[in-house]
Amino acid sequence: MSVEVPLIGSLTDVDAVDSNLSGIRVGVVTFPGSLDDRDALRAVRLAGGTGVALWHADHDLKDVDAVIIPGGFSYGDYLRAGAISRFAPLMEQITAAASGGSLPVLGICNGFQVLTEAHLLPGSMIKNNHLHFLCRDQRLAVENSTTAWTSSYSEGSEVVIPMKNQDGQFVADEHTLDELEGEGRVVFRYVGGNPNGSRRDIAGITNKHGNVVGLMPHPEHAVEAGFGPDSSAFGEVDVRGGVDGLGIFTSVLQKLVNK
Amino acid sequence: MPRIVVDVMPKPEILDPQGKAIAGALPRLGFTGFAEVRQGKRFELTIEGDVTEEVLEHARSAATTLLSNPVIEDVTRVEVIEDAQ
Numbered sequence: 001m002s003v004e005v006p007l008i009g010s011l012t013d014v015d016a017v018d019s020n021l022s023g024i025r026v027g028v029v030t031f032p033g034s035l036d037d038r039d040a041l042r043a044v045r046l047a048g049g050t051g052v053a054l055w056h057a058d059h060d061l062k063d064v065d066a067v068i069i070p071g072g073f074s075y076g077d078y079l080r081a082g083a084i085s086r087f088a089p090l091m092e093q094i095t096a097a098a099s100g101g102s103l104p105v106l107g108i109c110n111g112f113q114v115l116t117e118a119h120l121l122p123g124s125m126i127k128n129n130h131l132h133f134l135c136r137d138q139r140l141a142v143e144n145s146t147t148a149w150t151s152s153y154s155e156g157s158e159v160v161i162p163m164k165n166q167d168g169q170f171v172a173d174e175h176t177l178d179e180l181e182g183e184g185r186v187v188f189r190y191v192g193g194n195p196n197g198s199r200r201d202i203a204g205i206t207n208k209h210g211n212v213v214g215l216m217p218h219p220e221h222a223v224e225a226g227f228g229p230d231s232s233a234f235g236e237v238d239v240r241g242g243v244d245g246l247g248i249f250t251s252v253l254q255k256l257v258n259k
Numbered sequence: 260m261p262r263i264v265v266d267v268m269p270k271p272e273i274l275d276p277q278g279k280a281i282a283g284a285l286p287r288l289g290f291t292g293f294a295e296v297r298q299g300k301r302f303e304l305t306i307e308g309d310v311t312e313e314v315l316e317h318a319r320s321a322a323t324t325l326l327s328n329p330v331i332e333d334v335t336r337v338e339v340i341e342d343a344q
Contacts, residue, residue, distance in 0.1 A: 079325070079326070080328055083325065083328065084325075087325070116330070117328065122330075123330060124328050124330040124331045126269075126273065126274070126275075126276065126331055127276040127277060128276065129274065129276055130276075131276050131277070131280050169276070171273060171274075171330070171331060172330065173272075173330075197274070197276075
């Protein structure tokens with residue numbers, strides 16, 4: 001089932017999207033407590049693809065070409081953020097399909113926490129070092145543009161993406177951090193100060209195959225002029241005009257359409 | 260009914276932001292002399308029937324797979340307690 005997400009006006013200042021992309025189906029998983037699932041579906045549509053709603057308790061991946069695990073507070077974040085979601089029936093299918101390197105999977109915020117709990121990505125998240133809930137437009141450096149989700153960006157470029165979380169401090173042991181750095185698996189790094197104490201300013205990482213990416217900030221909130229951040233790393237924008245997050249979604253669509 | 264208690268603590272090398280905040284608040288309330296606070300979790304698993312070795316093994320397994328995340332936490336206790344009547 002594809003989901004119709006109505007677009008309000010044509011405020012996006014993105015060049016006309018590639019019509020070939022509409023055949024690419026990107027699933028977005030809804031858990032009890034997911035908040036940004038509709039935003040993620042909308043981001044897929046704005047990038048030119050077809051969003052497919054997936055339900056955590058189902059066993060059917062509905063033939064999607066990629067999966068997004070959205071932000072929010074799955075299962076209320078009881079126990080630990082992402083800990084219970086990991087055992088959802090649909091997560092077992094996603095983990096099986098993604099661990100071999102074939103299915104592209106993006107975890108945003110709570111989705112990133114779920115991916116670490118599912119062992120699709122290393123490390124873990126703990127409370128922000130200042131213990132405050134954080135909500136701000138965050139500048140990030142794109143450190144790896146070879147993943148399934150970042151090929152639309154050039155390496156070393158910067159983006160401005162909103163972030164909002166309580167458990168956003170990325171931690172891992174020194175050996176794991178060295179491995180991530182050595183293998184170029186740090187995908188995004190915080191620029192202009194570390195907002196939450198994350199080890200080595202890490203905001204996003206990928207797995208060995210580059211198909212699974214997790215990041216703390218929310219690219220789906222920076223895809224439409226009129227609703228994004230007030231600034232962009234790609235030049236002047238109108239108020240709420242930043243659409244730097246759109247590249248995440250066009251990356252995976254372009255990669256899949258060229259496969 | 261007997262209960263199995265599972266204690267989970269943040270690993271010593273992991274900064275514990277909640278414990279740190281509590282440690283900061285204690286002296287403000289006059290509770291001085293505590294050098295550090297670590298905040299963990301206690302789970303109580305109530306058992307119907309007898310606690311066999313198999314039941315205990317299930318509890319240990321649950322403790323390391325779901326109740327704790329081995330990247331950031333240690334299971335420090337898995338122990339049977341009987342209800343005091």
